[in-house]
Amino acid sequence: MRHSLTLCIAAGLASLTSGSILIASPSTARAERAAADQAKLDKALAGKTAGKPVNCIPLNRVNGTTYIGDSTILYRVNAKLTYRNDPVGGCPGLRNGAGLVTRTPSTRLCSGDIATVRDFVTGIETGACSMAEFVPYRN
Secondary structure (H helix, E strand, C coil): CHHHHHHHHHHHHHHHHHCCCCCCCHHHHHHHHHHHHHHHHHHHCCCCEECCCECEEEHHHCCEEEEECCCEEEEEEECCEEEEECCECCCCCHHHCCEEEECCCCCEEECCCEEEEECCCCCCEEEEEECCCEEEEEC
């Protein structure tokens, strides 16, 4: 087993020196994802101005949710109002096509509420995150 691993590594190194394989470093891949996420966020909030953060938003007024990477959630109310939430510590797993499940006793989603990350294809819960304050962005 060790011998075959050494051969694979040696073959990979030989390919690298011949210029036929290009491997991005993990830090380069992270930087590219961060730049793509920032571009998506900039586009989603273009023309809008941030307002004073609020603790809760009415869920019955939310018309759409957008996940930007695993650190930002946008709750669209209408063309003129979007709430931004950056969960405390991010919300790992959202980047991989999962969604959020929230359980709240009221019709509002509030800072401190816990959202579960779920893969809706498999039904598996892959993590959870705590909502932060909601920043309104208006046209």
